[in-house]
Amino acid sequence: MDNVQIRKDTAGCEDIIHLNNAGAALMPVSVANAIRGYITIEEHMGGYEAANANREKIDDFYEYAARLLHCNSRNIAFTNSATDSYNRALSAIPFQKGDVVLLTENDYPSNFLAFISLKKRFDIELIQVKNSPGGEIDLEDLEAKLKQYQPRLLSVSHIPTSSGLIQPLAEIAELIKNQETIFLLDACQSMGQIELDAVKSHAHFVSGTFRKFLRGPRGAGILYVSDKALESGLEPLFIDMRGAEWIDDYAYVARPDAKRFEDWETAYALMMGATEAIRYALEVGIANIEARNQELISYLKKELIKLPGIQLQDRGSRQCSIVTFSIENTNEVELKKYLYGNGINISTTPRAAAIIDFREKGIDWVARVSPHYYNTEAEIDRLISVLKGI
Incomplete structure (x- = not known):
């Protein structure tokens, strides 16, 4: 994969750190x-x-x-x-x-x-x-x-x-x-x-x-x-x-x-x-995309667990390029607004979208970060840095 060319093919990379690909990705x-x-x-x-x-x-x-x-x-x-x-x-x-x-x-x-x-x-x-x-x-x-x-x-x-x-x-x-x-x-x-x-x-x-x-x-x-x-x-x-x-x-x-x-x-x-x-x-190749996404989510999870007050919420023996986590003493609307104000797109999932799953986990909402192959480790570093400011 030529990540440099892929990012050149993606005009939105110049404007935003887009980590909401499970919602709607940036088009080439x-x-x-x-x-x-x-x-x-x-x-x-x-x-x-x-x-x-x-x-x-x-x-x-x-x-x-x-x-x-x-x-x-x-x-x-x-x-x-x-x-x-x-x-x-x-x-x-x-x-x-x-x-x-x-x-x-x-x-x-x-x-x-x-x-x-x-x-x-x-x-x-x-x-x-x-x-x-x-x-x-x-x-x-x-x-x-x-x-x-x-x-x-x-x-x-x-x-x-x-x-x-x-x-x-x-x-x-x-x-x-x-x-x-x-x-x-x-x-x-x-x-x-x-x-x-x-x-x-x-x-x-x-x-x-x-x-x-x-x-x-x-x-x-x-x-x-x-x-x-x-x-x-x-x-x-x-x-x-x-x-x-x-x-x-x-x-x-x-x-x-x-x-x-x-x-x-x-x-x-x-x-x-x-x-x-x-x-x-x-x-690009679906196998290449999956392999690159696994690199990104592994890096993201490794950095997230270092932050106080954050609890990863994903289960399953096999996981994809969607990472969900809860944050203590934080409002979901304010979190999205705060991150967007810092040039970062993520999503949140409310209880109404996952009543059974969240009841079992004992939570009301999660932050959902979904990197894709055109994202970079540097963008994840920026997300972690901004999350530290909460």
Whole structure:
């Protein structure tokens, strides 16, 4: 990795120490230029005409996304966000009263809200799989509950929003691969920072976003739809003329590929940015990104534990480039404001985003620092220096 060039490619590095990549990362200049360039084409040609004239570039999105997730381009859909991807997949599941959904205690907050809403509407049963002593999903409990309940759906967040824990996806895949249960994997925090093979996950659906570790634009998401899901006829509840062909007064035929989960109205400029974000990440190399991020978080944790009043809150035998910690006698709003005033971006996670996790840890909020490969040890030193001033 050429870190000097990577930082030159990242204009924001000149303005801010950005350690909030789990929120929204700094885009490479080439990503922003891809968006601006397509907007200019629409400005001069018109939206429909621009899409028709750039069909090959639009098709490139599906090819690059397939390379990222190690699947076929027919399995890829472009969406508005990770939550949009997740909910489109969720809408395809024909829930009936009494259906069981297995959740982890570290599922994404928006996912919990969606399931609570489904419970109110369809009277489904929500059952949590226990955590192991290390913090990850308890694989023995998962196996037992798969056998006991034969659930309609298993939902797992690969990496939760409230900590750097990485769920043991390979082991989960081994347990779920021969089950009738639909497997929905939320990968919004893992895409772009660790290797992800959608096919080997045995997930029916994998949802993700571009604004985080993929370093793409906000308002762009990705949905992987497995061959098994497509061949079984799963389709979004509110399918439109992008995803299906109207063939009779009360009949339609869904597309054979994952584009059945897309809408006719698409932000193609953001798709161009998303394509470039994937291309850039693949050029740097996901393995290289993960290795560099491990260097950064190891350094960060080593320096944080030297500070009085700070308690690291991450659990799990394998952890990613998200570091969470609590600080004694400090308000989360004031902390973010203080750091931003010193040229540093971080995030905080409130109790409402991780009720179960924080209840178990006995905390109300955490500071969340998420370095990425374009960050430097010098920037971490600056963060530590500023934290000393609290």
